[in-house]
Amino acid sequence: MGKVVNFRQKIIDGIKAMYPTMDVDWYDGLFDEQDIADWTLKTPCARVAVMASKSEPTFTGELNALLRVVVVLIDENRNVALDGDARAWDMVETVATWAHQNQFGHPDAAPAQNVQFKRISQPVLRREGVSVGVVEWQSDLMIGTNQVLKREFFYYPQTGEMITKVPSSKVSILGHVENAAGLSRDETVDVTPEVP
Known part of the structure; x- marks a missing residue:
C-alpha cells in the first residue's frame, strides 16, 4: 500500500473512531x-x-x-423536519476541529x-431531507526515499538496520596522589563515556 492510500486509510479510521456507527469509505x-x-x-x-x-522537491530527495x-x-x-441539518453541522464542526493541526498518526x-468547511445547500436535497456537509484541508506528505539516510549514515550489512550505537573503549586514568603529610597512594578512575 502506498503512502497516500495509507494516509487516507488513517483518516478513515480516525473518523470511524469518532463515529463508530457511521459508514465511512x-x-x-x-x-x-x-x-x-x-x-x-x-x-x-x-x-x-x-x-x-502539487508536489515540491526537498533536499532529502523526497517529494x-x-x-x-x-x-x-x-x-x-x-425525527422532525430539518433535524438532519443540526447533526450535519455538528459532524462538520467535529471533523474540522479534529483535522486542524492533526498528522493522523502518519x-x-x-x-x-x-481547514475549510461548509454545508451544501441545494433545494432538491433539502426537499428530500438530506443534509450534506464538506470539510476540506491541506496535508503535506513526504513520499519517496530519503536519500540523506542512505548517504549519511551507516548500516549493519547483515540486517540493513541503521547503526545507532557505536562501540566504545574503556578509558581509565591512573593518578598518583600525595598529601601534605607525605602519604601517597595511586588512584584509578574509570572515565568511560556512556553511549546514549
Missing part, C-alpha cells in the same frame, strides 16, 4: 446527485477523498506532496492546515 473526489442518493441509503455516512494538488483532503458528511432528517505527514 473513500471516494475519488468527484460526486454528483446520484452518488449522494446512493450514499443516503447508508446515512449517516462520510466519504473521504485525498487528491494531490513533499501537498494533498487536498475532502470529507463529505451526509445525514438525513429522522510519521511522514505534516500537521493539517487551511
